[in-house]
Amino acid sequence: AQSVTQLGSHVSVSEGALVLLRCNYSSSVPPYLFWYVQYPNQGLQLLLKYTSAATLVKGINGFEAEFKKSETSFHLTKPSAHMSDAAEYFCAVSEERASGSRLTFGEGTQLTVNP
Amino acid sequence: EAEVAQSPRYKITEKSQAVAFWCDPISGHATLYWYRQILGQGPELLVQFQDESVVDDSQLPKDRFSAERLKGVDSTLKIQPAELGDSAMYLCASSLVGQGYNEQFFGPGTRLTVL
Numbered sequence: 332a333q334s335v336t337q338l339g340s341h342v343s344v345s346e347g348a349l350v351l352l353r354c355n356y357s358s359s360v361p362p363y364l365f366w367y368v369q370y371p372n373q374g375l376q377l378l379l380k381y382t383s384a385a386t387l388v389k390g391i392n393g394f395e396a397e398f399k400k401s402e403t404s405f406h407l408t409k410p411s412a413h414m415s416d417a418a419e420y421f422c423a424v425s426e427e428r429a430s431g432s433r434l435t436f437g438e439g440t441q442l443t444v445n446p
Numbered sequence: 447e448a449e450v451a452q453s454p455r456y457k458i459t460e461k462s463q464a465v466a467f468w469c470d471p472i473s474g475h476a477t478l479y480w481y482r483q484i485l486g487q488g489p490e491l492l493v494q495f496q497d498e499s500v501v502d503d504s505q506l507p508k509d510r511f512s513a514e515r516l517k518g519v520d521s522t523l524k525i526q527p528a529e530l531g532d533s534a535m536y537l538c539a540s541s542l543v544g545q546g547y548n549e550q551f552f553g554p555g556t557r558l559t560v561l
Contacts, residue, residue, distance in 0.1 A: 335488075340486075365549075367552075372455075372554075372555070372557065373554055373555070374450070374452075374537055374539075374552035374553050374554045374555050375489070375537070375539075375552040376552070377549050377550075377551075380549065421488050421489075423488075428502075431477065431494060431496060431501050431502070431543075432548070433491055433494070433502060434489075434491065434550060436488030436489050436490070437488050438486075438487055438488050439486070439487065439488050
């Protein structure tokens with residue numbers, strides 16, 4: 332079974348600083364990988380996805396992630412944090428089955444942005 | 447912009463009572479998912495529908511949970527009887543088809559509190 336590990340359940344940065352959220356996956360086949368963001372008491376919104384095209388994926392709100400097969404990683408970055416980036420971030424891997432795909436999520440990383 | 451609708455947004459119930467959640471996916475989306483998200487964790491798939499058929503309910507506690515999507519459009523998730531451990535956010539998502547590269551669009555969720 333595929334799995335996702337997010338290193339650091341809480342990350343705190345200053346406004347304007349680099350954001351780096353770490354995600355490592357395990358998969359026996361080339362994966363589809365996703366980053367979602369969740370604001371309090373809301374559903375999940377897709378930030379970006381990797382589907383075996385370019386290894387550097389650009390998403391919404393200035394976020395990007397790089398797929399590194401050798402490291403089995405898909406870390407999320409943003410050059411300059413904004414107060415509005417404070418939220419919970421989830422990395423997910425898609426597992427293909429005969430019945431269709433299934434997303435497996437990491438435990439999440441809570442991002443705090445300090446003024 | 448098309449969205450996944452869920453109701454109610456919040457539900458408080460006493461243990462042993464029955465509760466039901468409703469989801470209306472984005473029009474034209476054949477695949478519908480119900481997830482449970484315990485506070486501080488990532489979402490976990492409960493059940494997946496392709497049109498009106500269940501394609502994955504391996505993680506659904508079938509002694510108390512049931513789900514249906516009778517006409518292949520909207521869906522209902524029911525818990526009877528509710529237990530204290532069922533307190534969580536219940537998220538509905540939909541996608542065009544159940545392939546891994548397709549984005550899942552999430553609704554705002556129903557926050558269930560069991561007293």
